[in-house]
Amino acid sequence: xxxxxxxxxxxxxxxxxxxxxxxxxxxxxxxxxxxxxxxxxxxxxxxxxxxxxxxxxxxxxxxxxxxxxxxxxxxxxxxxxxxxxxxxxxxxxxxxxxxxxxxxxxxxxxxxxxxxxxxxxx
Numbered sequence: 001x002x003x004x005x006x007x008x009x010x011x012x013x014x015x016x017x018x019x020x021x022x023x024x025x026x027x028x029x030x031x032x033x034x035x036x037x038x039x040x041x042x043x044x045x046x047x048x049x050x051x052x053x054x055x056x057x058x059x060x061x062x063x064x065x066x067x068x069x070x071x072x073x074x075x076x077x078x079x080x081x082x083x084x085x086x087x088x089x090x091x092x093x094x095x096x097x098x099x100x101x102x103x104x105x106x107x108x109x110x111x112x113x114x115x116x117x118x119x120x121x122x
Contacts (some may be wrong), residue, residue, distance in 0.1 A: 011067050012078065044113070080111075
């Protein structure tokens with residue numbers, strides 16, 4: 001499962017939007033991320049070609065199984081790392097920004113080790 005940070009961010013955003021909205025469209029992603037619609041269109045084309053999303057004739061975007069797997073992995077890392085950093089006294093805004101950076105570069109092994117360590121301490 002080799003995706004770049006940008007693709008992971010888009011997939012995570014689609015997942016988060018799908019929890020809030022009845023349908024997800026490119027314009028929703030554009031508004032959420034503050035990106036130009038043209039940039040989002042190119043990204044959606046790339047994600048479609050990699051079979052991470054499907055786009056209906058009406059323009060509704062859905063995650064495929066592989067897209068959902070990546071999105072949920074990134075979302076779990078984001079949530080966990082944000083909360084953990086805040087519990088260490090990092091201000092919420094900084095913790096969230098740092099979690100966004102860390103979630104893409106940390107290995108599965110290191111993330112699991114941190115999770116296990118934190119759970120032991122609780």
